[in-house]
Amino acid sequence: xxxxxxKRLLMILPVLIGVVVIIFTINYFSTVSxxxxxxxxxxTAEDIAAKEAELGIDRPYLVQLGTYFWNILTKGTLGTSYxxxxxxxxxxxxxxxxxxxxxxxxxxxSAVIGIPLGILAAVKxxxxxxxxxxxxxxxxxxMPAFFLCLILMLFFSVRLKWFPVQGVDSWKGYxxxxxxxxxxxxxxxxxxxxxxxxxxxxxxxVRTARAKGVPERTIIWKHTLKNxxxxxxxxxxxxxxxxxxxxxxxxxxxxxxGLGLLMNSSISMRxxxxxxxxxxxxxxxxxxxxxxxxxxxxxVDPRIKAQYKTAKKPAKEQKEAAA
Numbered sequence: 001x002x003x004x005x006x007k008r009l010l011m012i013l014p015v016l017i018g019v020v021v022i023i024f025t026i027n028y029f030s031t032v033s034x035x036x037x038x039x040x041x042x043x044t045a046e047d048i049a050a051k052e053a054e055l056g057i058d059r060p061y062l063v064q065l066g067t068y069f070w071n072i073l074t075k076g077t078l079g080t081s082y083x084x085x086x087x088x089x090x091x092x093x094x095x096x097x098x099x100x101x102x103x104x105x106x107x108x109x110s111a112v113i114g115i116p117l118g119i120l121a122a123v124k125x126x127x128x129x130x131x132x133x134x135x136x137x138x139x140x141x142x143m144p145a146f147f148l149c150l151i152l153m154l155f156f157s158v159r160l161k162w163f164p165v166q167g168v169d170s171w172k173g174y175x176x177x178x179x180x181x182x183x184x185x186x187x188x189x190x191x192x193x194x195x196x197x198x199x200x201x202x203x204x205x206v207r208t209a210r211a212k213g214v215p216e217r218t219i220i221w222k223h224t225l226k227n228x229x230x231x232x233x234x235x236x237x238x239x240x241x242x243x244x245x246x247x248x249x250x251x252x253x254x255x256x257x258g259l260g261l262l263m264n265s266s267i268s269m270r271x272x273x274x275x276x277x278x279x280x281x282x283x284x285x286x287x288x289x290x291x292x293x294x295x296x297x298x299x300v301d302p303r304i305k306a307q308y309k310t311a312k313k314p315a316k317e318q319k320e321a322a323a
């Protein structure tokens with residue numbers, strides 16, 4: 001198991017390197033230079049060139065890219081923001097806990113609501129509840145995030161005044177962002193749970209258990225759900241990673257000082273260094289969540305867990321048999 005975890009951690013490195021190269025290339029060949037934003041609209045070409053030399057963005061592509069990687073490896077830094085004049089890593093460190101908190105509880109909400117709804121829809125297949133839950137899942141999964149945020153803000157904040165319109169100064173400020181971020185994962189979890197449960201319910205061993213008189217509750221929770229968990233764990237792990245990194249619109253609309261708002265502002269102000277740092281952190285979070293998802297497979301399916309074990313015991317048995 002330890003070797004597998006180490007191997008998967010090392011496999012994250014090429015992903016992160018590829019992400020840095022792609023986002024750095026996009027920023028480098030952008031038509032708008034950060035120096036133009038810093039100098040203003042009335043700046044001359046000489047002022048812009050001087051500012052580019054000061055920022056170090058007038059150097060060749062490979063030199064800038066190599067310097068960026070060298071600073072990460074030797075100094076552990078993601079550079080200094082062009083706009084805020086602060087280390088990017090410090091700015092991310094202040095905002096990342098807020099984003100992780102919203103994403104974690106949004107993913108937890110989607111699992112707590114989506115899995116039971118999917119189980120009930122599968123057990124009561126072709127019933128009114130099944131049709132309603134399926135239609136709601138399709139509608140919610142297709143609903144734009146910004147539209148849902150605006151509807152929640154208009155109804156619960158402006159009209160009912162139950163929650164603040166913006167900010168997270170108290171626990172109430174987290175409610176609407178968590179709900180808005182978790183609605184689409186709820187729909188995805190419900191649909192995946194339903195389809196996975198229906199696939200397992202049709203298996204022969206489920207029919208055999210019913211023929212033997214096993215209680216229906218035992219069949220559903222012990223036999224069916226346990227064998228249907230692999231796809232469910234996949235979608236829950238994916239939702240956890242996406243909820244922690246995909247709240248750009250939500251944080252922007254509710255004016256939450258998280259990683260998403262920082263990324264959005266850095267893109268609009270052409271603060272390329274900050275954008276690269278935010279994207280790199282998001283890529284690491286998603287890769288790490290995928291690793292945790294793979295490890296959870298081993299605790300659900302004994303066949304997968306057996307693949308992690310080394311073949312020392314069979315080799316020993318072969319030596320004893322030869323002796």
